Each structure stands twice: as C-alpha cells, then as structure tokens.
Amino acid sequence: MNKKRVGIIGAGPSGLAQLRAFEAAKKKGEEVPEIVCFEKQSNWGGMWNYSWRTGVGKYGEPIHGSMYKYLWSNGPKECLEFSDYSFDEHFKKTISSYPPRPVLFDYIQGRIKKDNVRDYIRFDTTARWVSFDDSTKKFTLVLDDLKNNKTYTEEFDYLVVASGHFSTPNMPYFKGIENFPGNVIHAHDFRGADQYKDQNLLLIGSSYSAEDIGVQCYKHGAKSVTLSYRTNPIGVSWPEGIKEMPLVTHFEDDIAHFNNGETEKYDAVIMCTGYQHKFPFLPSKMRLKTKNNLYPDNLYKGVFFNELPQLIYLGMQDQYYTFNMFDTQAWMARDYMLGKIELPSKEERRADMDTWLKRNDDLGHGHDAVDFQSDYIKDIIKLSDYPAFNIDKVAVMFKEWLSDKEENILTYRDKTYRSVVTGTMAAEHHTEWMDEMDDSKERYLNEPEEEEPEEVKMNVRI
Numbered sequence: 001m002n003k004k005r006v007g008i009i010g011a012g013p014s015g016l017a018q019l020r021a022f023e024a025a026k027k028k029g030e031e032v033p034e035i036v037c038f039e040k041q042s043n044w045g046g047m048w049n050y051s052w053r054t055g056v057g058k059y060g061e062p063i064h065g066s067m068y069k070y071l072w073s074n075g076p077k078e079c080l081e082f083s084d085y086s087f088d089e090h091f092k093k094t095i096s097s098y099p100p101r102p103v104l105f106d107y108i109q110g111r112i113k114k115d116n117v118r119d120y121i122r123f124d125t126t127a128r129w130v131s132f133d134d135s136t137k138k139f140t141l142v143l144d145d146l147k148n149n150k151t152y153t154e155e156f157d158y159l160v161v162a163s164g165h166f167s168t169p170n171m172p173y174f175k176g177i178e179n180f181p182g183n184v185i186h187a188h189d190f191r192g193a194d195q196y197k198d199q200n201l202l203l204i205g206s207s208y209s210a211e212d213i214g215v216q217c218y219k220h221g222a223k224s225v226t227l228s229y230r231t232n233p234i235g236v237s238w239p240e241g242i243k244e245m246p247l248v249t250h251f252e253d254d255i256a257h258f259n260n261g262e263t264e265k266y267d268a269v270i271m272c273t274g275y276q277h278k279f280p281f282l283p284s285k286m287r288l289k290t291k292n293n294l295y296p297d298n299l300y301k302g303v304f305f306n307e308l309p310q311l312i313y314l315g316m317q318d319q320y321y322t323f324n325m326f327d328t329q330a331w332m333a334r335d336y337m338l339g340k341i342e343l344p345s346k347e348e349r350r351a352d353m354d355t356w357l358k359r360n361d362d363l364g365h366g367h368d369a370v371d372f373q374s375d376y377i378k379d380i381i382k383l384s385d386y387p388a389f390n391i392d393k394v395a396v397m398f399k400e401w402l403s404d405k406e407e408n409i410l411t412y413r414d415k416t417y418r419s420v421v422t423g424t425m426a427a428e429h430h431t432e433w434m435d436e437m438d439d440s441k442e443r444y445l446n447e448p449e450e451e452e453p454e455e456v457k458m459n460v461r462i
C-alpha cells in the first residue's frame with residue numbers, strides 16, 4: 001500500500017512543531033507518513049527568522065516577517081519553553097527570562113537541528129493554491145519553486161496549514177492621512193526604533209504591537225510617543241514621554257484630531273492595528289475566516305477544520321502560550337494523522353466548539369483570557385504523549401507578567417521566573433533592559449568586560 005502523504009505549509013514554530021512531532025513518533029519506532037513541508041522563505045523559523053526587507057523579497061513574494069531589530073521576548077521565556085527541550089539543555093547555562101529575538105531563534109533551531117528534519121523542507125517554495133477532490137479524498141497543492149521559477153503540483157492525504165497570522169497588515173483608513181507629510185507605516189514594516197529618534201510619534205492601536213513599539217521608540221530616543229486607542233487604553237502607568245489618547249478621527253496635514261476634541265502635531269504615524277488571517281492559497285470553502293481571538297470558529301480542538309478535518313490549522317489562535325501550545329497541537333494532530341485518535345461526529349465537534357465559543361464570548365481580559373488558553377491546552381495535551389508540563393504554574397507566571405507590566409512597563413523584562421520544565425530559576429541579565437541597546441546573541445550570552453576605571457586610562461596616556 002502507498003504511504004499516506006502529509007503536506008505542511010510553513011516552517012515557522014508551528015510547522016517545525018509538526019515535523020518534530022512526527023520525528024518523536026519515528027524515534028519510538030512508529031511508522032510515519034511521507035512528509036513534505038513547504039516554506040516560501042530561504043530559512044526556517046517563521047517570524048523569528050528576521051528579515052530586514054519590507055514589501056517584497058528577492059523573488060517578489062510579500063515579506064512574511066513582522067519582527068524588528070531590538071525585539072526582545074515580550075513574555076517570560078518560561079511560559080513558552082518546549083517541554084521536550086529545555087533552555088538549560090540548549091544553552092548549557094542559565095539565562096534571563098526575556099531573551100532577545102536572535103537568542104530565541106537559536107533555541108528554536110537547536111531542537112530541530114537535533115533531528116534531520118531540514119531534509120523534509122522545500123525552501124523558497126510558495127504554496128500557491130489548494131484543491132480537494134471529494135472522491136479521492138486528496139488535496140492537490142500547486143507549488144511555486146521560486147528559485148527555478150517553476151510551478152508544479154503534488155497530492156497529499158492531509159494538509160497542515162502553519163502559515164502564521166501576524167503577517168498581513170490590517171491597515172485602516174483615517175480621513176486626511178493621505179496628506180500626512182511624514183512617514184506612515186504599519187507595524188508589519190517597522191524594522192527598528194533608530195529612525196524615529198527625536199521624532200514625535202503617533203501609534204494607532206492598543207495591544208502588543210503598540211505597547212512594544214511605543215516602548216522601543218521611547219528607549220531609543222523618540223521625542224514623544226502617543227498611543228491612540230479605539231476600545232480600551234493599555235492602561236499601564238506610562239513614563240513621561242509616552243501617553244495614551246482616544247481614537248484619532250482625522251488628520252489635517254501633520255495634525256491629528258482626536259475624538260475628545262484635542263489636536264497634536266506629529267512627525268510619523270505607525271499603525272499598530274493588528275493583522276488579517278489571510279490564506280490566498282485556499283479556496284473560500286477551506287479558508288479559516290476569523291478575527292484575531294482565542295478561539296477561532298470552525299476549528300475543532302482549535303486545529304481540525306470542521307467541514308474537512310483532514311485540513312489542519314496550527315497556531316491560529318491569539319497567543320499567550322506560543323511554542324508549547326503549537327507543540328501540543330502538533331502532537332495531537334500527528335496522532336490523528338497516524339490514526340491513533342478518532343474524531344467524533346461533525347455534530348459532536350460542533351457542540352464542543354460551541355461550548356468554547358460561548359466561554360470565549362463572555363471572556364474578560366487578562367487573567368480570564370490566560371485561564372481560557374490554559375484550559376484549552378489542558379484539554380488537548382491529554383490527547384497525545386507530548387510531555388506534560390505544569391500548566392497551572394505557567395498560568396500563574398502569565399498573571400505575574402501582566403502585573404509586572406502594569407507596575408513598570410520599562411522594567412518588567414528585568415524580572416526572573418522559574419522553569420516548569422527544569423525547575424531552574426532564571427538568571428538576571430548582566431545589563432538592565434532599558435540600558436541594553438545591543439540585542440545580539442553574543443552580547444546577551446557573554447558578560448561584557450568591565451570598563452577600565454578612568455584613572456587607569458589616564459595613567460596609560462601619561
């Protein structure tokens with residue numbers, strides 16, 4: 001009999017989790033299907049694979065990356081640690097709770113390099129279109145080999161969509177913005193705070209991007225930062241130089257008008273207005289249609305597309321948990337594809353989703369939302385052999401993280417947390433985050449040499 005075939009779109013943390021899940025089964029002697037992962041970039045890591053480019057890449061594909069220079073983890077690393085590959089195992093030393101992007105990228109790669117899964121990935125290959133044949137129950141993928149400028153098709157029994165959902169900007173229009181004389185971009189194209197030094201900046205939005213880009217620009221020398229909110233302000237106690245204002249109504253040249261009647265002049269605008277779930281390679285009936293929230297509708301157990309469970313989506317929820325959630329999803333999805341998990345009827349799946357959707361509708365912010373996602377992970381982790389980790393303790397850490405940010409948005413990254421995987425307490429970083437202008441892995445992992453005292457230097461000169 002022919003082996004079943006699994007196609008994975010995307011080699012970011014979610015797609016890599018799927019590859020790792022199959023490798024784990026293989027190591028236990030289980031027979032696994034033939035797997036091919038398609039990645040439109042030249043390397044793995046998804047968002048964590050930093051791109052200095054904006055707009056399009058060297059083959060004319062839209063740039064996927066939304067991360068920027070000086071990006072540091074925005075939550076404690078202890079909340080995302082792989083439970084089968086600890087930070088201690090990777091770095092062989094104790095590191096702080098909030099590493100910069102290159103350090104987390106290194107960690108992601110460390111686990112996957114242990115297995116020879118790179119061979120499963122076809123880089124520089126974009127999934128262009130998907131169709132499903134109801135009689136053969138197979139997917140046909142139209143793929144573009146970008147390097148060789150060639151289109152070809154392949155058939156799969158299961159399709160895993162791991163293409164991420166923080167890449168296609170949601171870019172609202174505000175009257176008069178077309179005449180704004182300064183720079184107007186979306187957070188997706190923000191590549192670092194340097195260029196905003198000495199500027200008066202307006203950021204529209206009041207979630208993670210607005211918070212972090214605002215703080216980054218403040219840290220790197222912006223003259224002032226205003227965050228404009230539509231529904232709720234972020235509401236932490238901001239330092240002098242950052243403030244929150246209600247929503248912009250319109251612009252007159254470089255002047256923004258706010259809906260409380262106030263006006264202010266700005267040098268640049270950054271839309272921190274979130275992202276669209278965008279799947280240009282999927283026909284409407286297979287496409288997940290959702291806003292960014294903790295329980296997108298039509299995904300049973302958060303991953304199986306209810307109309308067609310052979311179509312699996314990973315990492316499509318808004319995220320408190322990241323790497324460890326993608327893992328629990330990927331392990332469960334693997335066991336379904338291996339025939340070890342049988343799904344209930346479509347109606348039963350609908351009823352299960354409805355229960356979660358109802359709870360999601362009634363959710364408050366903060367702690368409630370953390371508990372919701374923790375319960376979701378508890379619900380699915382029991383379906384596979386993904387190594388258990390103390391989810392309740394991670395939930396407590398998330399809640400402390402929320403309080404740390406409220407207490408001081410500039411210093412929360414100096415706090416340390418204890419790993420639920422190894423029990424190790426994180427080290428304090430050698431430099432306080434507000435004084436740390438270098439986000440390189442080398443600088444992060446090595447204690448900087450102490451500056452010679454001034455009198456020694458003077459002696460040398462004499």
Ligand code: FAD
Nearest residue numbers: 010012013014040046047073074126127163164166315322
């Ligand atoms: P992605 O990382 O987006 O990877 C998707 C992959 O699919 C990409 O490699 C892409 O090239 C590929 N792809 C897309 N379409 C196609 C196609 N048609 N054909 C082939 N390949 C395709 N999480 C944290 O835990 N901590 C943080 O501090 C943090 N900070 C963040 C900051 C920013 C600015 C953003 C945008 C996100 C941040 N996140 C953070 C969340 C982050 O999205 C996740 O950590 C993680 O990257 C999601 O993994 P993913 O694999 O689902 O998606």
Ligand code: NA7
Nearest residue numbers: 166172204205206207208209210230231272273274275292
């Ligand atoms: P989010 O978390 O989806 O937040 C989007 C924000 O944009 C949110 O505050 C929205 O306000 C706001 N928004 C959306 N549309 C508008 C309009 N039209 N006008 C004003 N404000 C608007 O996206 P982020 O980019 O912050 O975070 C995504 C990921 O990137 C996250 O995982 C981080 O780790 C990094 P609302 O509250 O809906 O009124």
